Amino acid sequence: MMLSGLSLFAAKELPAYMDESLPMEQRVEDALSRMTTQEKINMIHAQGKFSSPGVPRLGIPDLWMSDGPHGVRAEINWNDWGYSGRTNDSITAFPALTALAATWNPTLSFEYGNALGEEALYREKDVMLGPGVNIYRTPLNGRNFEYMGEDPYLASVLVVPYIKGMQQNGVGASVKHFALNNQELWRGHINVNLSDRALHEIYLPAFKSAVIDGDSWTIMGAYNKIRGQHACHNEMLLNKILKEDWGYKGVVMTDWGGAHDTKEAALYGLDLEMGSYTNGLTSESEFTTDDCYMARPYLEMLEKGELPMSTLDDKARRMLRLNFLTAMKRNKPLGSIASPEHYAVAEQIGNEAIVLLKNSPVAKGGNPLLPLSPDVKSILVVGDNATRDLMKGGGSSELKVKDNVTPLAGLRALYGDKVKYAQGYRAGKPMYSHVEQIPASVQDSLRAEAVAMAKNADVVIMVGGLNKNHQQDCEAGDRESYALPFGQPELIEALQAANPNLIVLLLSGNAVEMPWADKVPAIAQAWYLGSMAGKSIANVVSGKVNPSGKLPFSFPVRLEDNGAHSFGA
Incomplete structure (x- = not known):
């Protein structure tokens, strides 16, 4: 047979x-x-x-x-x-x-x-x-x-x-x-x-x-x-x-x-x-x-x-x-990639991660800025991080994403043509082990443009923080300063002087110095939220989601308040 x-x-x-x-x-x-x-x-x-x-x-x-x-x-x-x-x-x-x-x-x-x-x-x-x-x-x-x-x-x-x-x-x-x-x-x-x-x-x-x-x-x-x-x-x-x-x-x-x-x-x-x-x-x-x-x-x-x-x-x-x-295991699932289910997981984590650091009324007896009033007529979004691909750079964790909903895109999807944008500062290309130097004249020009636009907006949302450039949140190089880079402290103070209705969203994986915190009514730590970052940010800004995140590390007022730095270099 x-x-x-x-x-x-x-x-x-x-x-x-x-x-x-x-x-x-x-x-x-x-x-x-x-x-x-x-x-x-x-x-x-x-x-x-x-x-x-x-x-x-x-x-x-x-x-x-x-x-x-x-x-x-x-x-x-x-x-x-x-x-x-x-x-x-x-x-x-x-x-x-x-x-x-x-x-x-x-x-x-x-x-x-x-x-x-x-x-x-x-x-x-x-x-x-x-x-x-x-x-x-x-x-x-x-x-x-x-x-x-x-x-x-x-x-x-x-x-x-x-x-x-x-x-x-x-x-x-x-x-x-x-x-x-x-x-x-x-x-x-x-x-x-x-x-x-x-x-x-x-x-x-x-x-x-x-x-x-x-x-x-x-x-x-x-x-x-x-x-x-x-x-x-x-x-x-x-x-x-x-x-x-x-x-x-x-x-x-x-x-x-x-x-x-x-x-x-x-x-x-x-x-x-x-x-x-x-x-x-x-x-x-x-x-x-x-x-x-x-x-x-x-x-x-x-x-x-x-x-x-x-x-x-x-x-x-x-x-x-x-x-x-792993490799020799039979009967494993087939896996999937960039699926609606995975985007939903990323968005939900982002929803629950955002930490509301401050939300005070601008005027005595008034309402806090967050969530934004449904009656808001004009929103100015400012900041390089509002449009930046924050998955580029950072060293070995760099990612190539299929979809990337930026903070600006997320807010525009919700508020449409009420949203205007000004870059406000330039951060340079994401580079490993090198830093692109941006001329002061460029930063001054971008700041002036953003401040002029801020005067005509109902509310200003500054999307700043760090990024994945060398000597920021990046492998193989530590930060050289606790302060926000690229002239952001000066930009934040100028925006607040031009329009007191200012919300600052910090995108970073680290604590940052905030000498301007007393002047800014609303501050949130919004991290690096991946592919669905803009959706999660829009969910919180609009009030669709209540920000429930809790800080997993301290934000010292000054660097020397941190134990590792308290005795100097």
């Missing part, structure tokens, strides 16, 4: 590692027993910018990662940092994690993680590089917008549902940056010293919750040193605390370029090396991925007996578990 091809396949017994009905550890040990030493080595370091190898001989697929934590980043070239120029990688940008933290809403955090996991699935990603839970220590940290604020308890509560929502889709979370990445200045070499009490009470609780309660499948190490040893191969942090005390079974990966030593990487808890032999960000080199610390140099040390084979087997086991949970 002839058997069909399907029957032949069904009759052939699957190897144990491919049988998803068997216990995970049985599958892992079976796969490990079939692998060569070279195949194990291959599995624990990158093969391209965002991929690490599987085991092709055994049908174990490669792993694919993407930057997060607010959306799936556009496709990057295989072996340089340029964008590949694809036309099918536009996505939903979700609000930044500071905005999610401001909702104080674990249910929304789950919906956020799930929606992002669905977008990652559609883009065929196995691991999303986020969420970030480093503690907000100084308002100058360029990367604070990627994290969940300064309160260890709040971050601990919110990180768990995000992870669970994402990982239910078969997409691994990568909680970062473990640990004490609390500034970008000198991040590659700064040595952080602190007490055990500060470490365990302030800086580790959110990571501990992510591991123990969230079961995060991966963790990303930080660039900095802790007590003299780099975080990506730190004996105390990775071996003692993470793997021994917390019982972590997942994968520890480097931040890109975060490995520095083969022996330390082998012995002190690193499982996957990514990005080495570049600076992690912008440059290419003559080296290949076989030159990674955990590639040929590791293999040579094993062959010489300088390192025990058990170190490699432990790393390979962890990589196999991750692979079986």
Whole structure:
């Protein structure tokens, strides 16, 4: 009797590692027993910018990662940092994690993680590089917008549902940056010293919750040193605390370029090396991925007996578990991208994130400015951030969005031709590691135009704050000043003098100095709200939504009121 091809396949017994009905550890040990030493080595370091190898001989697929934590980043070239120029990688940008933290809403955090996991699935990603839970220590940290604020308890509560929502889709979370990445200045070499009490009470609780309660499948190490040893191969942090005390079974990966030593990487808890032999960000080199610390140099040390084979087997086991949970997992959902459902999640998070900082009547006995009166006849919107694509720039969290409802577009959709616009100030192109200098004459001219228009409006809405330029809310460079940039303080005071009916909306992931706060009747912190930012802002300005957000970090009056700066530089 002839058997069909399907029957032949069904009759052939699957190897144990491919049988998803068997216990995970049985599958892992079976796969490990079939692998060569070279195949194990291959599995624990990158093969391209965002991929690490599987085991092709055994049908174990490669792993694919993407930057997060607010959306799936556009496709990057295989072996340089340029964008590949694809036309099918536009996505939903979700609000930044500071905005999610401001909702104080674990249910929304789950919906956020799930929606992002669905977008990652559609883009065929196995691991999303986020969420970030480093503690907000100084308002100058360029990367604070990627994290969940300064309160260890709040971050601990919110990180768990995000992870669970994402990982239910078969997409691994990568909680970062473990640990004490609390500034970008000198991040590659700064040595952080602190007490055990500060470490365990302030800086580790959110990571501990992510591991123990969230079961995060991966963790990303930080660039900095802790007590003299780099975080990506730190004996105390990775071996003692993470793997021994917390019982972590997942994968520890480097931040890109975060490995520095083969022996330390082998012995002190690193499982996957990514990005080495570049600076992690912008440059290419003559080296290949076989030159990674955990590639040929590791293999040579094993062959010489300088390192025990058990170190490699432990790393390979962890990589196999991750692979079986993600890339090799059958019956995953198909995922979806830039869908009405995802836009609704982004909008709802934005609705609940906006924080009303001040809302006083302009005149004694009058009504507060917010929400806007339905009878308003003319609205002047001022500010570069009212029209800017705030998903561009910022470093690794830069996003390519399918749709972007700007604050100006959101207000015009609601109020039509009642809305006029003046740029008011120019912020320059979003650039990584460089700042575009804007001539003072340009800023003076834009300010004068906005002030002249303000005199004829019923109400003025200033949409300012920071953006994703270098030395603002941007990776690899901290802010140089606590003040608002681009002459915004002078602009705000001039607008208020011209028209007392002034609302200031601050778009930022950081606290800012507000010496003008006493003069401005209405102020709201509106964060970076992603694709649906304009809708959420219009919802709050109009009164359709009551602003219920709560600050996840403090706004010191002066920089020196912040603990990290109270003793000077």
